[in-house]
Amino acid sequence: MSDRPALPCKTEDEAADAPDAAARLRFLGMPAAHAGHAPDAASVQTIETHMSWVFLVGDCALKLKKAVRYPFLDFSTLAAREFNCRGRRQVLGASSGALPRDS
Numbered sequence: 001m002s003d004r005p006a007l008p009c010k011t012e013d014e015a016a017d018a019p020d021a022a023a024r025l026r027f028l029g030m031p032a033a034h035a036g037h038a039p040d041a042a043s044v045q046t047i048e049t050h051m052s053w054v055f056l057v058g059d060c061a062l063k064l065k066k067a068v069r070y071p072f073l074d075f076s077t078l079a080a081r082e083f084n085c086r087g088r089r090q091v092l093g094a095s096s097g098a099l100p101r102d103s
Contacts, residue, residue, distance in 0.1 A: 021067075028055050028064065051075060 027033050031041045038058035045056040051073060055062040065081040075081045 024064065025053060028053070028062065031057065034058075034060065034062070 025046075029044050029046050031038075031044055034041055034044065034055070034057040038060045041057040043057075047054040047056065050070070051066055051068055053064045053066070055064070065075050065084065067076055067078075067081070069076040075084065
């Protein structure tokens with residue numbers, strides 16, 4: 001057994017989505033993309049994690065889940081990512097005043 005951390009598996013969804021994902025990341029990295037919820041934002045801070053990209057704009061945050069699969073997590077399909085977002089929304093909505101937006 002290796003001591004190296006598990007690497008994400010490239011899925012068919014992820015491989016097919018790569019060009020579109022790059023375009024989405026470029027778009028979401030622009031302040032103009034967030035004019036509807038952060039109209040005065042001058043910059044976007046992008047944070048990449050093992051499973052998401054997080055875009056911080058003013059006092060708002062937008063999370064975009066990656067199409068990845070780990071031994072402990074499977075976001076390899078759009079359906080799996082949507083299921084996770086909806087479940088998270090139910091949990092957070094019950095305990096906070098502000099609900100995360102669907103993405």
